[in-house]
Amino acid sequence: MLSSEQMPQPPSSEIQPFTADRLSQVRTFTSLTDEALRVRAVTAARDKDLAELWGLTLAYLTSDTSAGVKTSSHTLRAYRKGVEVLVEHAQANAWNLLHPARREPSVYVATLTTSGLKPATVLARIAAASALYRALRWAGATDADPFADVKRPKDRTKGIVKNPPYRQTFVQAMLNEADPQERVLLLLLAHAGLRIAEALALTWADLDPSARRLRVQHGKGDKARMVPLSAKLREALTEWQNERTAQPKDRVLVLRAYSSAYERLQKLALRAGVEHEFRGFHAGRKYAGTQLYAATKDFTRVAGFLGHEQVDTTRRYVEVPEDDLEDIVEHFR
Known part of the structure; x- marks a missing residue:
């Protein structure tokens, strides 16, 4: 595939x-x-x-x-x-x-x-x-x-160079202009690291706010996984849920198609004045992976978070600072 x-x-x-x-x-x-x-x-x-x-x-x-x-x-x-x-x-x-x-x-x-x-x-x-x-x-x-x-x-040219993660300034600019559904979609990508198909398929029953996590029922290769929910994402989900009368089996997002979700975020980027920085969905997953790696320094944990079977795949999703070894090398004996 x-x-x-x-x-x-x-x-x-x-x-x-x-x-x-x-x-x-x-x-x-x-x-x-x-x-x-x-x-x-x-x-x-x-x-x-x-x-x-x-x-x-x-x-x-x-x-x-x-x-x-x-x-x-x-x-x-x-x-x-x-x-x-x-x-x-x-x-x-x-x-x-x-x-x-x-x-x-x-x-x-x-x-x-x-x-x-x-x-x-x-x-x-x-x-x-x-x-x-x-x-x-x-x-x-x-x-x-x-x-x-x-x-x-x-x-x-490495994929992380051609299509790097979104920057924090871009994500924040988008969140500032987003409506409740757009905010949930953006954070499912940039905080939960979901693939767009996983985000569109998510139902309210897949969420466990008390445990601060969600369950991806059918990830790539039909693999399920648990994903932690950030505070911002939980807040966005609560706000969006309060606007709707939804059953547990209902999908979280009203958006159904890849193309409609793409167009929605593209228009959001235009409203936020960052349209030239918008590069689709995958840069959001890379943003999530890069943030997690910066905190853990563990590709294996990031692979599990993103739903990758191979850690080598995860390496293509994480932007590692070129100067992150300077302090270590400084103290070599």
């Missing part, structure tokens, strides 16, 4: 990975016999039919991968865009999708790289192309795996 660093910024409104129950959508492929599925996939590849090829890819991702039906809509949007870009390239360059020439995938990657896309975006496009070919193999349409040996571009 794509990492968060590879995710494109907010999806265009016309690209929607699904509009109904995902299992119902993919059943049109999974209910076919092996031969019928193969024929349908071969026909879609021959005609370079984007709708069919994406449907096939979605069916594969949903039914035959470890994430399955719980693959996030954000990840699916990135895959959907990548399949679209590949199909457009194949149409323009007379690709035989089922049997691409040996050098064509490398040329495709070079085309993406020279078009000005960032390395992370190119990697996301390659991941989507690889998913399409896994789906075609799953359907029995081809044995081709053209992107297996393609050289991936490397980004020498």
Whole structure:
């Protein structure tokens, strides 16, 4: 699956990975016999039919991968865009999708790289192309795996440098202008360190104010975790709850979609006069991780807080001051 660093910024409104129950959508492929599925996939590849090829890819991702039906809509949007870009390239360059020439995938990657896309975006496009070919193999349409040996571009600039944590001045400026719901959303990111999908899925039943914590029921990889609540976040939640008549099963945020939450915070940044500093949701998680590391100096504890399985992932979320060793080195014997 794509990492968060590879995710494109907010999806265009016309690209929607699904509009109904995902299992119902993919059943049109999974209910076919092996031969019928193969024929349908071969026909879609021959005609370079984007709708069919994406449907096939979605069916594969949903039914035959470890994430399955719980693959996030954000990840699916990135895959959907990548399949679209590949199909457009194949149409323009007379690709035989089922049997691409040996050098064509490398040329495709070079085309993406020279078009000005960032390395992370190119990697996301390659991941989507690889998913399409896994789906075609799953359907029995081809044995081709053209992107297996393609050289991936490397980004020498660390993610924490390209997209550093928000600064305290930015967070405070946003909080000063935020309405109750916006304040809760911002603090779920910047104090609780939640992913945007986790924040949008949070229900009132997931909160335990007396214990000063919340429970993420379905984090990345379907892992649950407990997250402590800061005093500011508890205060914001109380203020927001007092404005609403909500049941425990109700979601905390009225906002439902990634795009609507993005637009809401973008407009808030404009009101606060810090629109040029707004960089989406992930810089908020990095803000939380960086604050916690500054207090604990323990990547393992920060990893648990952010819901990372690997500490190496956490290192990409924490901004460590370059001069934090000066006092220690000063007293070497």
